[in-house]
Amino acid sequence: MKTQTGTCAGDADTRRVLIAGGGYAGTSCAVALARMLRGREDVEILLVEPDPCQQALSELDLVAVGPPRPQFCELWHPTVFRDLPVTVCYNRVDHIDPARHIVRIGDGEEVPYWRLVVATGAIPFIPDVPGLIDNAVTMWSVEDAQELQQRVDRAFKAAARIASAEERRRILSFAVIGGGATGVEIMGTMSQMLPRRMEEHGLLPEELSVMLIEGRAQILYDLPDKQRDRAVQRLEKMGAEVITGEMVEWVDDRSIRLSSGRTVDASVVVFCGGAHADPHATGWDFETDNAGRIIVGEELKAPGFDDVYVIGDVSSFRNPKTNNVLPMLAQMAIQEGPHTAKNIYAEIEGQPTSSFTPHMRGEFVSVGPRWGVGWMYSFNLTGFPAIVMKRITYVKYWFQVGGISLAWKRTWEMLSMGW
Ligand SMILES: Cc1cc2nc3c(=O)[nH]c(=O)nc-3n(C[C@H](O)[C@H](O)[C@H](O)COP(=O)(O)OP(=O)(O)OC[C@H]3O[C@@H](n4cnc5c(N)ncnc54)[C@H](O)[C@@H]3O)c2cc1C
Incomplete structure (x- = not known):
């Protein structure tokens, strides 16, 4: 592995495969392609990614409220690429000009590519609910998990100083908004871990209140009915209140107002209300769908641009079997990455490329x-x-x-x- 922190420019004579984004999709693509190209000098793999660690988002439930260190979910790129012919440029892709086959990175430098793989992922979707952005923590990175741990610790310390049981209960009220997979996972971890941690701190676990709030009639809407019911029963058994069919109207630093008019105490709020494709994608001259994801064809290429692949959460691939756009899932990203690597290798060798078939x-x-x-x-x-x-x-x-x-x-x- 080579590292380039400032300039991303390399040897003008080599064919450059530029991968924008080192998450699940970009990393799995770079690794697979590098293994195929090991020993060859005529192709360069350049990964442009601002963060030296891949955030393994699907593992965040392990560490959300401790005790394991949140850094467990960081997969360091220098470790992954140590023995592989991948140059990592720790920078951001600022703009893509597919007509000129050029990417502009953070400091204004223009880097040409032979093949481009766009894998810039998604960001948390935050609706325009008063007070939400100022008071809630999202769950999208190790920093978010650290922030949640700090807020929980602050609440514990504040509660320990207070004589009034009523006021202590208010401070020890924690809420997760969003009953999809992420919200349920974070709520599950909180329900299980927080009573234990309170006992360790000499606080009374019975003063804890944890609640999950979902606007739809049910949580985990993409799981079978039976499995949803089991998840609700399990959460309730662990002491969580599951509120469904209620939208959040506003949030402040101590409470949440629901659409029924009920106001619930919540000194710590986690928002897990979904994801939005990398918002820059809509400004890069590619066709995007209603959700802002870049539309791709059967080989994961952006239509009209034969040298651009788009993979992972930022891409909108319609599964030919179901005609549905693939969900934003790591398990899709890590199938698309190696498939794209295989296709790029085929192009290098002058062989035909193949369509992508997802397996859920x-x-x-x-x-x-x-x-x-x-x-x-x-x-x-x-x-x-x-x-x-x-x-x-x-x-x-x-x-x-x-x-x-x-x-x-x-x-x-x-x-x-x-x-
Ligand atoms: C809390 C949580 C739990 C989840 N659990 C699961 C699960 O259990 N199973 C599952 O299948 N999926 C799960 N997911 C979804 C899964 O994490 C995503 O689908 C997956 O991360 C998508 O991979 P990606 O490579 O497209 O994007 P990401 O992994 O988000 O990576 C995108 C990368 O692009 C980089 N980037 C962004 N913009 C630029 C730019 N302009 N220039 C250069 N680099 C850029 C970012 O720094 C990032 O490293 C979960 C998500 C969350 C948030």
Whole structure:
């Protein structure tokens, strides 16, 4: 691996494959292509990514409120690319000019490409609800998990100083807005971990209030009915209140107002209300769908631009089997990355490229650290087997990008943290 922090320009004679974004899609693409190209000097792989660590977002439920260190979810690019012919330029792609086959990076430098892979992901979607952006923490990075841990710690310290039980209960009220997979996972972790942590701090767990608020009639709307009901039962068993069919009207630093007129106490609010494709994508001369994702054809190329692939959350690929756009999921991104690598390699070799066929083999949601719900092929899985399957998806990804040594190291770390 080579690192270029300032300039991204390389050798003008080599064919440059420029990958914008080093998340699940970009990293898995760079690794797969680098393994195929090892030993060749005529093709350069340049990854442009501002963050030296990949944020393994699907692992955030492990660390949201401690005790494991949130940095567990950071996969360092220098480790992944250590022995691979990938040059990493720690910068942002500012603009893409597909007509000129040029990318402009953060400091204004223009970098030409032979093939471009756009993999810039998504950002949290935050609706225009008064007070939401100022008072809620989103869950999109290790920094977000650290911020949530700090807010929880501050609430514990404030509660410990207060004599009035009523006021303590108010301060120990935590809410998660959004009953999709992320919201349920964070609520599950909070419901399970916070009583334990309160006991350790000498606080009374019965003074804790945790609630999940969802605007739709049900949580986990893309899971089978039975699995949703099981998740609700599990959350309620762990002491969480699950409020459905209620929109949030406003949020302040101590409470949330719901559409029914009810106001609930919430000194710490987490917002998990969904994702929005990288907003810059709409300004890059590619066709985008209503959600702002770049439309791609069957080979994951942007129509009209034969040298541009778009993969991961920022791309809008219609599954030919269902005619639905693929969901924003890591399991899609890590199939699209290696497929694109194979197609680029085929183009280098002058071979035909192939269409992408997505495989949705299952979906698992943790509800607390050691229990989950989900499905695999045509089976529903509940409880410990579901959580084992979810953790196996992490191990598979570590193996995919880092081989046996990374998979072993991180699995061991995960198990030794008690998960
Ligand atoms: C809390 C949480 C839990 C999740 N759990 C699951 C799960 O259990 N299973 C599952 O399948 N999916 C899960 N997801 C969804 C999954 O994380 C995303 O689908 C996945 O991250 C998409 O991969 P990506 O590579 O497209 O984007 P990302 O992983 O977001 O990576 C995008 C990268 O692009 C970089 N970037 C952005 N803009 C630029 C730019 N202008 N120039 C250069 N680089 C740029 C960013 O820094 C980032 O590193 C979860 C998401 C969240 C937030």
